[in-house]
Amino acid sequence: MSKKVSLKDIAKAVGVSTALVSYVLNNKEKEARVGKDIAAVIRKKAVELHYQPNQLAKSLKSGKSFTIGLIVADISNPFFANIARTIEDEAKKNNYTVIFGSSDENAEKSLDLIEVLVKRQVDGFIIAPTEGSEEQINYLKRSNIPFVLIDRYFPSIQTNYVATANFQAASQATRHLIANGFKRIAMIAYKSKLIHMRERIDGYRTAIKENGALKPIVQEVNYSSVGSDIQEKIGKMLAAKQPIDALLFATNTLSIHGLKYLNSKHFKVPEDVAVVCFDESDAFDFFYCPLTYVKQPLVEVAQQAVTILIDRINQPIRETEEQVLLTSSLVVKASSSHP
Amino acid sequence: MSKKVSLKDIAKAVGVSTALVSYVLNNKEKEARVGKDIAAVIRKKAVELHYQPNQLAKSLKSGKSFTIGLIVADISNPFFANIARTIEDEAKKNNYTVIFGSSDENAEKSLDLIEVLVKRQVDGFIIAPTEGSEEQINYLKRSNIPFVLIDRYFPSIQTNYVATANFQAASQATRHLIANGFKRIAMIAYKSKLIHMRERIDGYRTAIKENGALKPIVQEVNYSSVGSDIQEKIGKMLAAKQPIDALLFATNTLSIHGLKYLNSKHFKVPEDVAVVCFDESDAFDFFYCPLTYVKQPLVEVAQQAVTILIDRINQPIRETEEQVLLTSSLVVKASSSHP
DNA sequence: ATTTTTTACTTAATCGTTTAAACACTATAT
DNA sequence: ATATAGTGTTTAAACGATTAAGTAAAAAAT
Numbered sequence A, B: 001m002s003k004k005v006s007l008k009d010i011a012k013a014v015g016v017s018t019a020l021v022s023y024v025l026n027n028k029e030k031e032a033r034v035g036k037d038i039a040a041v042i043r044k045k046a047v048e049l050h051y052q053p054n055q056l057a058k059s060l061k062s063g064k065s066f067t068i069g070l071i072v073a074d075i076s077n078p079f080f081a082n083i084a085r086t087i088e089d090e091a092k093k094n095n096y097t098v099i100f101g102s103s104d105e106n107a108e109k110s111l112d113l114i115e116v117l118v119k120r121q122v123d124g125f126i127i128a129p130t131e132g133s134e135e136q137i138n139y140l141k142r143s144n145i146p147f148v149l150i151d152r153y154f155p156s157i158q159t160n161y162v163a164t165a166n167f168q169a170a171s172q173a174t175r176h177l178i179a180n181g182f183k184r185i186a187m188i189a190y191k192s193k194l195i196h197m198r199e200r201i202d203g204y205r206t207a208i209k210e211n212g213a214l215k216p217i218v219q220e221v222n223y224s225s226v227g228s229d230i231q232e233k234i235g236k237m238l239a240a241k242q243p244i245d246a247l248l249f250a251t252n253t254l255s256i257h258g259l260k261y262l263n264s265k266h267f268k269v270p271e272d273v274a275v276v277c278f279d280e281s282d283a284f285d286f287f288y289c290p291l292t293y294v295k296q297p298l299v300e301v302a303q304q305a306v307t308i309l310i311d312r313i314n315q316p317i318r319e320t321e322e323q324v325l326l327t328s329s330l331v332v333k334a335s336s337s338h339p
Numbered sequence C: 001a002t003t004t005t006t007t008a009c010t011t012a013a014t015c016g017t018t019t020a021a022a023c024a025c026t027a028t029a030t
Numbered sequence D: 001a002t003a004t005a006g007t008g009t010t011t012a013a014a015c016g017a018t019t020a021a022g023t024a025a026a027a028a029a030t
Helices: A007-014 A018-025 A036-048 A055-062 A078-093 A107-119 A134-142 A166-179 A195-209 A223-239 A252-264 A282-286 A298-314 B007-014 B018-025 B036-048 B055-062 B078-093 B107-119 B134-142 B166-179 B195-209 B223-239 B252-264 B282-286 B298-314
Strands: A067-072 A097-102 A124-127 A147-150 A161-164 A185-190 A217-221 A246-249 A274-278 A292-295 A323-326 A329-331 B067-072 B097-102 B124-127 B147-150 B161-164 B185-190 B217-221 B246-249 B274-278 B292-295 B323-326 B329-331
Touching: A007 A018, A007 A036, A018 A036, A055 B055, A067 A078, A067 A107, A078 A097, A078 A252, A078 A298, A078 B078, A078 B097, A097 A107, A097 B078, A097 B097, A107 A124, A107 A134, A124 A298, A134 A147, A147 A298, A161 A166, A161 A195, A161 A298, A166 A185, A166 A195, A166 A246, A166 A274, A166 A292, A166 A329, A185 A195, A185 A223, A185 A252, A195 A217, A217 A223, A223 A252, A246 A252, A252 A274, A252 A282, A252 B282, A282 B252, A282 B282, A298 A323, B007 B018, B007 B036, B018 B036, B067 B078, B067 B107, B078 B097, B078 B298, B097 B107, B107 B124, B107 B134, B124 B298, B134 B147, B147 B298, B161 B166, B161 B195, B161 B298, B166 B185, B166 B195, B166 B246, B166 B274, B166 B292, B166 B329, B185 B195, B185 B223, B185 B252, B195 B217, B217 B223, B223 B252, B246 B252, B252 B274, B252 B282, B298 B323
Parallel strands: A067 A097, A067 A124, A124 A147, A147 A161, A161 A323, A185 A217, A185 A246, A246 A274, A274 A292, B067 B097, B067 B124, B124 B147, B147 B161, B161 B323, B185 B217, B185 B246, B246 B274, B274 B292
Antiparallel strands: A292 A329, B292 B329
16 A cells, blocks of 8 residues: 555645644644644645545544444344434434444353454444443443443343333234233244343233233244254144244344244244244345234334434433333234234 | 553553563564563553554554445445355454445445545555546556455456356346347336446347347436336336336346335246346345346455455555456346246 | 673654644734 | 735644554674
8 A cells, every 4th residue: 555645745735834734634733823824825735635534643642532332143134224324314414433343142152242242442432232242331330431232131230221112022923912812822933032032021011910821932942053944943833733824024134034933934924823023124025914013113222222322422321321222113904813 | 432552551551661662562572582571461451451552653653544435325235245244254354443424326425435434544445436436446456555346347448357257147137038039128217327237238138139029128227216217117018008017127226216116016937027127135035936037146246355465465466457256156046037 | 701692671753644842934013 | 004804825733554664772893
C-alpha cells in the first residue's frame, strides 16, 4: 500500500505546522484564530492530496473509536442478519461503525470475540449472550464498558437489555391453538437455560395449564444437532398412540427444520398437525399452507438497542439500567386452525 | 468507561520501563535478553491487572490493522449474510476482524463506506461492487489498497475477483428448460449493467437462440421496486395471448418475489408455469413444488476471496491479478418439468 | 589489571492525531 | 512612549504501543 497522506504531508506541502492543518480541517479556525487565506490554501491542498484522516490515530488520542461491537449467535441466520442490518443503519446515522462476530451459541467463542473487540477499543457492545456467558457480561459491567443485551438477558445480572416479551408471545400463541380446539399441543424448543427460551416454554406451559384437560409436551433439542434431534422427537410424537395435533416452534430455525421434516414424511399441515412458528421467514410464505407465526419486533429491538447504547457511551455513569421488553404480535394464518 | 490498563501501568506497578514490558508480553525475551525473574513478574502483573493491549496503538505503530472491510449490497439478504459468515470465519482463522457495510446497490453509499473504512485503516477490502462504482474501484487500485471483488466485477478494470461462472449457469438452466420441452421461457432479471446480471441474461439468450423455434423474453426490474415491477411484468406475460410456460429468475430475491406473486394469483408451478431459481433459500424447500435452482458456490467464493485478499495484503505488489470464476451446479427438482 | 564481551535493562524516537501553551508580531489604548 | 490586547502561528506533550540504540554493570578473556 503506497504510504498514506498524513497531516504532516499537507503541512510540509503548504509550509505550516501540523497544528494549523489540524485546526483548519477540524473547522476550529475560529477558536484557533487561523488566517483566512492560509486556511483556504490548506483546505485546497488537503483535497488535492486526497487526504483521509487516520481514524486510528484520532481514536487513540480521543479515547473514542466510534465503533460498536456486535455479537450474535450467527450472522447468517436471517433473524440476526436482519437485526444486524438495522443496527448498521442506526449506527451509521450516529457516525458509528459496526464490527461483528458470530458466537455460535458458544461461550468460549463469545469470550474470545469480546476480548478481540475490547482490544480494538470498541466504544460499546450489543450482544445476544450465549448460555454460560454470565462471567463475560459481569466482566463488561465491572470494566464499565457500555453494552446492551438483545434477544436474551440474565435476570440475575442488572444490565441494559432489549428483548421480546417472550412469555406473553408464547402464551398467546398457545392460547390461540387451544381456542382453535387443539388438544395435544407440543412445543419444540432449544435445550437452553437462556431466558428467552425459558420464558417461551413457561408461557406455553402456563397457557396449557389454564385448561385442565390439556397436558404440556415440551421437546428440547440441541443447537448443535437440531436436524436429527427434531426428526426424532417430532417423529415419535406423531407416531405415538395418542399423536400430537399441534406444534409450536420456539424459533425460526426450529420451525424450518421441523417443517422440512414434516414435508419429508408427508405429514400435512394443518390436517395431520397444526403449526405455529416463531419469527418471520420468507420460507413461511412459501409453505403450501400459510403459516401462523409470532412476529417479533426486530427493527424496534435493534433501534432501541443502538439508542440505549449510544446514550450510555455518551454518559456511562447511571444508576439505573434500561430494560425494555417489546411486545410481539401473532399473525394468524391457516396453519393453526382445523381445516 | 474506567481507564484501561496500559503498558505504562504495568511498568509502573513492577518498577521497570514500558520497553521491557512490551518485550516480555510480545515474547521477545530472547532477542531483548530480558531477565527470567523479572519476565515472570511482568507476566504475572499483566494477568493480575487484566491487561488487554490497545490494538489501535499497535496498528498505528505497525501500519497494519488486521481488519478487513466487507461491502455487500445488503447484509440482511441471506445470499450476502452467508458469504459474510464464511468471510468472518476465514478471517478469524488468520487473526483478522471484519467490519461490514451495506451499499444497497447504491454507488454513493458504497463510496461513503469505502471512505469510512479507509479512514479506519482496514488492510483490505472484499466488495460486491455496485453499478457505477468503477471510479471507486479505480481509486482503490491507484491507492494500492488490496481488494477482491466478489459476485460481480468490471471487465474494463483489471482487478482480483471471485465470482460464479454466470453465463454458464444461466445457459445451463435455460437448456434444461428447453430440453424439458418448454417453449415460451421468460427470464426475470434486475435492470443492471453489472456483469453478473449481463452474463446471466446473455447465457439465457444464447441458450434460447440455439433453438431456432424459441424467442428470448427478458424482463428487467428495478432493485428499488422489485415487488411491484415483478407483479406487473409476470402478470402481463401470463395474461398474454401466448402466455409464457416457464420462468427463470436471476437471483434469490427475484425468485422469492416472483413466487410470492404466483402464489397470490394462484398460478400453479409447474402446471401453469415452470420455474428455475438462482441461489439457495430455505424458502425454496417449502414451496409446494420442489424448486429447481442454480446453486452458487457461496462458501468457495468467500473462502477464496479471503485467501486472495490476505495474500495481497502480505505481498501487495504483483503484476497479475487473481481472477476466479467458480462453476455452479443446477439442482433439478420438480418445478422445471411438465407434470 | 585491563580490555572485551555479555547481560539486563533504559532512553528516546516513532506512528498520526489533538490541543494547551508559548511565541512573535501588529494594533489599540493609556 | 509604553503597557495591553488581539492576531496568526509554532512548539511540544500526549494517546499506547514498538524497537533501535544507548548504558551500566557483571562476567569472561587477555
